[in-house]
Amino acid sequence: MIKPMVSANQKAAWVIFRHNKGAMIGLIVLCFILIMALIGPWIAPYDPAHQFNTSILVPPIWNDAGNFQYFFGTDDLGRDMLSRLLYGARLSLQLTFMVVLIAAFIGIVIGAAAAFINPTLRSLLMRIMDLLLSFPSLLLAIAIVAIIGPGLPNAIYAVVIVLVPQFVRITQSSISEELNKDYVMAAKLDGAKRLRLLTHHVWPNIIPALIVQLTFSFSTALLDIAALGFLGLGAQPPMAEWGTMLSESRAFIQFAPWTMTLPGLAIFLTVLSINLVGDGVRDALDPRLNR
Structure with a gap:
């Protein structure tokens, strides 16, 4: 029996990724953020909801009026910014991982089923997915939350719904492409059933595309989660979520800029590092670079 060739050798992919300076910098920054999110509750100096009534809007320590008791200063309610950022990292990243994994599972299952169903039903399903993909993800998430109501659980449902079509599309198109290749045709002639074709022949060759999408x-x-929190449609105060922290500090941007700059910078660095790693993974897993 002709067996499929794995599209990217793991060792070669790592060598390519390691030589991508941007990807390595992104990986280092992302690992640091993940570590801070994991150990945040143990290293945070204070409870994120505790209010120091005598220390309202204390600047960070690099400001002449700063206080070493509050490394990143305090907000308008006297809450320690460092503690809220650390707890916010854990909450924001937990929500992100949960949403993506749920969406990936649902999307991959639907996409795999779509590759084997009746062509008419597949075409109808893909047109629905294309319709959902035609909307900007945040706009679609806002519309969904506006229908089902604000709140963190509903925001999670909305972002999951927004992400599912992306996984359906990439899974269906990748499987359909593999099904037309010679090694799959040979497996079919050898009597392989659909489930075996998917698990033993097609699946190993679509993993790189799914990893990049993931x-x-x-x-x-x-x-999207941070934006919904900023708009008051996701996490609600006093939860220490980065988007909610941005929303709470809008009124103080002129005379207490650190209250908005710090959570905004946390979101920016996290998203930038993820995108840098994603670019590196995409380049490393590109078969044209690994021949």
Whole structure:
């Protein structure tokens, strides 16, 4: 029996990724953020909801009026910004991972089924997916939350719905492309059933495309969750979520800019590092670069 060739050798892919300076910088920054999110509750100096009534809008320590007791200063309610950023990292990244993994599971299952169903039903399903993909992800998420109501659970549902079509499309198109290749045709002639074709022949060769899609979906999910929180449609105060922190500090941007700059910078660095890693993964797994 003719067996499929794996599209990217793991060792060669790592060599290519390692020589991508932008991807390595992104990986280092992302690992640092993940570590801070994991150990945040243990290293945060204060409870993120605790209010120091005598320390309202204290600047960070690099400001002449700063106080070393509050490394990144405090917000308008006297809450320690460093503690809220650390707790916010954990919450924001937890939500992001949960949303992406749920969307990936649903999308991959639907996409795999679509590749084997009746062509008419597949065409109808793909047109629905294309319709959903034609809307900007944030706009579609806002529309969904506006229909089902604001709140963190509904924001999670909305972002999942927004991400599912991306995984359906990439899974269906990748499987359909593989099904037309010679090694699959040979397996069919050898009597392989659909399930075996998918698990033993097609699946190993579509994993790189799914990994790339998964990587970029993290940045999309993080931005959408933060944006919904900023608009008051996602996480609600006093939750220490980066988007909600941005929303709460809008009124103080002129005379207390750190309250908005710090969570905004956290979102920017996280999304940038994810995108840099995603670019590196895409280049490393591109078969044309690994021949």
